Amino acid sequence: MQQAAAPDLAPRRRSYAARHREALTGLSFIAPAAGFLLAVMGFPLLYLLRHSMNAEDFANPAGGARFIGLGNYGRVLHTPEFWQSTLTTGKIVVLAVGLEFLLGLGLAMLLQRVLVGRRILVAVMLIPAMMMPIAVGLMWRYMLDDNYGMVAYYLNKVGLTGAGGVFPGSILGTAHTALFSIVLTDVWEWTPFMALILLAGLQSLPLEPYEAAAVDGANAWQEFRRITLPLLRSAITVALLIRIADAMRILDIVFSMTNGGPANATETAQFYTYKTGFEQFHTGLAFAQVVIVASVTIGVCALIFRQVDSDRRHA
Amino acid sequence: MTTLVRKRRRAGAASTVAAFVAVGILSAPVLWTIGTSLKTKVQAWALPPKWIFTPTLTNYHTVLFQQGFLVYLKNSAVIAAGTCVVALTLGSLAAYGFERFRFRGRKGVFFAFLLAYMLPEMAIALPAYLLAVQFHILDTYVLLIAMHATFATAFATWMMRAFFKEVPREIEESAMADGATRLGAFLRISLRLAAPGLAATAVFCLIFSWNDFPYALVLSSLRTETLPVAVGSLKSPAGTAWGGIMAVTVVAFLPTVIFAFIVQKWLVRGLTFGAVK
Numbered sequence: 001m002q003q004a005a006a007p008d009l010a011p012r013r014r015s016y017a018a019r020h021r022e023a024l025t026g027l028s029f030i031a032p033a034a035g036f037l038l039a040v041m042g043f044p045l046l047y048l049l050r051h052s053m054n055a056e057d058f059a060n061p062a063g064g065a066r067f068i069g070l071g072n073y074g075r076v077l078h079t080p081e082f083w084q085s086t087l088t089t090g091k092i093v094v095l096a097v098g099l100e101f102l103l104g105l106g107l108a109m110l111l112q113r114v115l116v117g118r119r120i121l122v123a124v125m126l127i128p129a130m131m132m133p134i135a136v137g138l139m140w141r142y143m144l145d146d147n148y149g150m151v152a153y154y155l156n157k158v159g160l161t162g163a164g165g166v167f168p169g170s171i172l173g174t175a176h177t178a179l180f181s182i183v184l185t186d187v188w189e190w191t192p193f194m195a196l197i198l199l200a201g202l203q204s205l206p207l208e209p210y211e212a213a214a215v216d217g218a219n220a221w222q223e224f225r226r227i228t229l230p231l232l233r234s235a236i237t238v239a240l241l242i243r244i245a246d247a248m249r250i251l252d253i254v255f256s257m258t259n260g261g262p263a264n265a266t267e268t269a270q271f272y273t274y275k276t277g278f279e280q281f282h283t284g285l286a287f288a289q290v291v292i293v294a295s296v297t298i299g300v301c302a303l304i305f306r307q308v309d310s311d312r313r314h315a
Numbered sequence: 316m317t318t319l320v321r322k323r324r325r326a327g328a329a330s331t332v333a334a335f336v337a338v339g340i341l342s343a344p345v346l347w348t349i350g351t352s353l354k355t356k357v358q359a360w361a362l363p364p365k366w367i368f369t370p371t372l373t374n375y376h377t378v379l380f381q382q383g384f385l386v387y388l389k390n391s392a393v394i395a396a397g398t399c400v401v402a403l404t405l406g407s408l409a410a411y412g413f414e415r416f417r418f419r420g421r422k423g424v425f426f427a428f429l430l431a432y433m434l435p436e437m438a439i440a441l442p443a444y445l446l447a448v449q450f451h452i453l454d455t456y457v458l459l460i461a462m463h464a465t466f467a468t469a470f471a472t473w474m475m476r477a478f479f480k481e482v483p484r485e486i487e488e489s490a491m492a493d494g495a496t497r498l499g500a501f502l503r504i505s506l507r508l509a510a511p512g513l514a515a516t517a518v519f520c521l522i523f524s525w526n527d528f529p530y531a532l533v534l535s536s537l538r539t540e541t542l543p544v545a546v547g548s549l550k551s552p553a554g555t556a557w558g559g560i561m562a563v564t565v566v567a568f569l570p571t572v573i574f575a576f577i578v579q580k581w582l583v584r585g586l587t588f589g590a591v592k
Contacts, residue, residue: 019417019418022416022417022418023416023417023418023419025412025416025497026412026413026415026416026417026418026421027412027416027418028412029408029409029411029412029415029416029501030408030409030412030413030424032404032405032408032409033405033406033408033409033428033468033472034409034424036401036405036464036465036468037427037428037431037465037468037469040461040462040464040465041431041439041465043442043446044438044439044440044442044443044446045438045439045442047442047445047446048438048439048441048442051442051445107334107337110330110333110334110337111334113326113327113330113331113334114327114330114331114334115327115328115330115331116331117331117335121334121335121338122579123576123579124338124341124342125338125341126575126576126579126582127342127345127572127575128341128345129575129582129586130522130568130571130572130574130575131345131526131567131568131571131572132525132526132528132542132543132546132567132568132571133526133528134526134528134543134546134547134567135543135546135563135564135567135568136568138546138549138560138564139344139348139561139564140344142348142351142557142560142561143344143347145557147360148359148360148362148557150347150364151344153362153363153364188341188344191341192338192341193583193586196582196583197583197586197587200583200584238587239587242586242587245433246433248435249435249436251436251437251528251529252528252529252543252547255528255532255547256546256547256549269435270435270436270437270529273435273437273441274437274441274529274532274533277437277441278441278444278533283441283445286437286441287441287442290435290437290438290441291438293435293438294434294435294438297430297433297434297435298430298434300433301426301429301430301433302426304429304433305425305426305429308587
């Protein structure tokens with residue numbers, strides 16, 4: 001990239017043959033991986049696109065595999081349950097990633113000021129992000145169990161849940177508390193990770209602006225607002241986008257904590273796809289639905305790519 | 316400067332205490348889970364919660380030797396190891412190709428690799444299920460390794476590229492001037508110098524495969540059922556043997572936690588595709 005932009009390199013610009021050779025060598029290194037991904041993902045993806053246009057329904061084989069164009073897409077967009085699962089996913093993404101960011105930023109700033117034991121703290125903080133999400137869900141399901149749960153017990157004690165509490169219903173058996181439980185579980189698993197990314201960003205900040213601010217007598221808030229936040233922007237963007245793309249496909253925690261319930265109050269987009277396709281066997285519909293969801297993911301990925309790529313250029 | 320330092324130090328003591336408290340609260344669920352796995356049924360149900368008790372390994376014995384969780388452990392380990400080998404081989408070659416050579420379409424292909432990592436799993440798993448039925452490869456190790464190797468290869472490519480970037484080109488060039496081929500220079504020099512990165516990437520691939528639930532849920536069944544699927548099927552009604560379930564949970568996360576300590580230094584970098592060091 002820099003080579004192309006720097007004019008002083010122009011006399012050394014390589015011949016067409018040399019560039020051709022470079023492209024071929026590069027491609028031959030990439031070919032095995034690209035070929036593999038194309039074979040293992042390409043076929044299923046083509047199958048997905050093609051069959052999302054079929055009236056395919058294993059629950060009703062009489063319908064056959066008739067081609068109906070974009071019919072499934074139309075039907076999906078007119079299914080209230082699809083919109084509900086989209087809304088649920090949206091709520092989880094906004095609440096979870098939002099909380100993770102705020103708490104993570106706070107934790108990162110605390111860690112930056114820590115005098116002793118930072119290595120131990122960081123080591124412990126790595127644990128949640130590495131844990132199997134389905135097991136994390138199960139763990140929290142147990143702790144929030146109305147009858148035996150440790151967390152439920154203390155929430156009850158402080159008057160938040162249980163009989164006479166602010167939320168008297170069953171924690172995982174009531175729509176909004178169940179959804180918020182999923183959010184909290186995700187927040188528990190990913191806040192430390194968010195904090196570690198932001199801490200890495202904080203530690204790479206230059207000292208000079210802070211010295212200048214101290215000379216000018218800036219207070220802590222001004223320092224944070226005018227120096228820290230702007231300098232931290234690219235680390236924040238990367239962290240947020242990655243968490244958003246990841247939270248959008250949330251499935252495991254929902255599966256082990258609420259199984260989409262009560263009723264379908266905590267059904268997320270991927271959970272709904274799984275249920276439609278794999279439990280109810282409306283494959284055509286499930287395919288159309290996942291294509292719609294995947295296209296949103298592609299959009300977010302494009303943003304991540306742009307950010308990561310521009311970081312490389314500035315580095 | 317001195318005022319700045321003094322200000323920092325005063326804030327430091329309070330921050331240290333606060334950070335330890337915060338991380339302590341954060342780790343309480345993990346401690347509680349480990350604790351419950353060492354409790355008897357009655358202790359696990361006790362209210363108010365028991366924090367001090369005499370531990371027992373009965374739950375581990377029950378789940379591993381009577382409920383057959385050893386089999387799921389084996390399945391998960393085989394699939395994770397296979398995934399790791401495939402992803403490291405394909406991924407480090409591709410990473411080198413992306414890092415060292417310039418050609419048209421490079422960015423587009425690189426973007427496709429990011430998508431391979433980020434697409435909702437069901438977009439691949441559901442059609443793959445129907446294809447696997449037709450080709451009679453459902454419920455085989457090969458199928459699951461191939462599926463896990465997709466996102467793992469994509470991840471390995473992104474991560475290894477960041478590591479190859481730090482290997483000076485000059486060393487490779489001098490080796491090639493001495494008669495080494497491009498592949499030879501890659502294997503003997505770049506890969507060797509990026510060995511710590513390769514090790515970290517390997518650990519990530521193992522963890523990702525080990526933790527995967529969606530692919531395994533759809534594509535594995537009796538013969539290849541992995542640990543996450545077995546864990547996922549433990550959702551049972553109230554009054555369950557939570558001690559046993561928590562023992563399974565500990566068995567599921569302990570290996571990844573140990574691995575996480577090993578790759579500590581590279582964790583943030585790995586999970587942000589090399590964007591944040």
